[in-house]
Amino acid sequence: MAIKSVLASLISVVALFQASQAGLIKRVACPNSKHTATNAACCSWFNVLDDLQVNVLFSECGEASHSALRIVFHDAIGFSKTSNMGGGADGSIILFGDTELEFAANNGIDEIAGDLQTVADAHGKTYGDIIQFAGAVGVANCAGAPRLQFLAGRPNATAPAPDGTVPDPFQPVTTILARMADAGFSPAELVALLASHTMAAADKVDTTVPGTPFDSTADQFDTQVFIETQLRGISGFPGTGPHQGEVESPLAGEMRLQSDHNLARDPATACTWQSFANNHALMNSQFAAAMKKLTVLGQNTRHLIDCSEVIPVPKLTTVTPHFPAGKTNADIEQACATAAFPHLPTLPGPAVSIAPVPPGT
Known part of the structure; x- marks a missing residue:
């Protein structure tokens, strides 16, 4: 009993110490702002946040927010361990836009690059x-998303990234995995990063139907992309889409990238892909971890300041994992060899065409 009493006393002392330490953390009032911050160096980012939400992202999970996430990957993945080329997450895609925005893989990024350059210049921030x-x-504008880390203080890029560092959707899985491995990412981390496609849409794969979403709920950060890519293609088999990098989707109004289709079925990635289908928490945690790694490629994190508190807290999603109307487990093309695809409910009603993502406000 005496030992238990001593342990209880020690626990009480530790709790009191932690509480007193927490009380010592003071938030500072940010100048010319309604906000406070634990680090005064983060105050200016609240002004950037307001500017972005009003003039670029429109505080919605729409085309601009999709593009803002896309440029993160296209800028940061310009990094090679073996060739020691590319500065990673350094903003070179803006600073050296005359070079990088001409790369075929960066088609369609020029608009968001120009918008972000304007905001960065107005607030004295680096492009990285x-x-x-x-x-x-x-x-964060998409319901169901994780709240991502943001570290500030990247220096300006010193050179453009080399061409060929951004994987293309028409490339074989082995080529894509090799490129990602060269940047330091495992197959599982690549699949985690592709959770980004839950809020993505294509403008340039087929220019006649801009804003074609990759899943049926492009305004939500949910697991539907990992379900719907596993459905069999039209006529029970995956046909070649009419445009390079596209595979026919069995859902009207939806686009399936060839790379997503193949990664969902490849032995190296299929089980990770399937594991996210009905596990939103797992998808979010793995996506956040992979993004934490991606966003500091090529950077010395000891020189960066954690300003994650400026990032808004995302709303919760109301979507639960499901099959689109008219689809069931019988329509799944099983690919993971060690676990069966989870049983999910089917959305009631007749099958409908998925609407395109509208242009921003």
């Missing part, structure tokens, strides 16, 4: 920082 900040804010 504005890209990563806008990406985190854009994700």
Whole structure:
């Protein structure tokens, strides 16, 4: 009993110490702002947040927020361990836009790059920082998303990234995995990063139908993309889409990238892909971890300041994992060899065409 009493006393002392330490953390009032921050160096980012939400992202999970997340990947993945080329998450896609925005893989990024350059210049921020900040804010605009880390203080890029560092959707899985491995990412981390496609849409794969979503709930950060890519293609088999990098989706109005289709079925990635289908928490945690790694590629994190408190807290999603109307487990093309695809409910009603993502306000 005496030992239990001593342990209880020690626990009480530790709790009191932690409480007293917490009380010592003072928030500072940010100048010319309604906000406070634990680190005064983060105050200016609240002004950037307001500017972004009003003039670029429109505080919605729409086309601009999708593009803000896309440019995060396209800028940061310009990094190679083996060739020692590319600065990673350094904003080179804006600073050296005359070069990088001409790369075929970066088609369609020029608009968000120009918008972010304007905001960065107005607030005296580097392009590497504005890209990563806008990406985190854009994700936060989507219900169900994790709240991503944001570190500030990246120096300006010194050179453009080399061409060929951004994987293309028409490339074989082995080529895509090799490129990601060269940047330091495992197959599982690549699949986690592709959770980004839950809020994505294509403008340039087929220019006649801009804003074509990759899943049926592009305004939510949910697991539907990992379910719907596993459905069999039209006529029971995956046909080749009419445009390079596209595979026919069995859902009207939805686009399936060839790379997503193949990664969902490849032995190296299929089980990770399937594991996210009905596990939103797992998808979010793995996506946040992979993004934490991606956003500091090529950077010395000891020189960066954690300003994650500026990132808005995302709303909860109201979507639960389901099959679209008319689809069931019988329509799944099983690919994971060690576990069966989870049983999910089917959305009631007749099958409907998925609406395109509208342009921003």
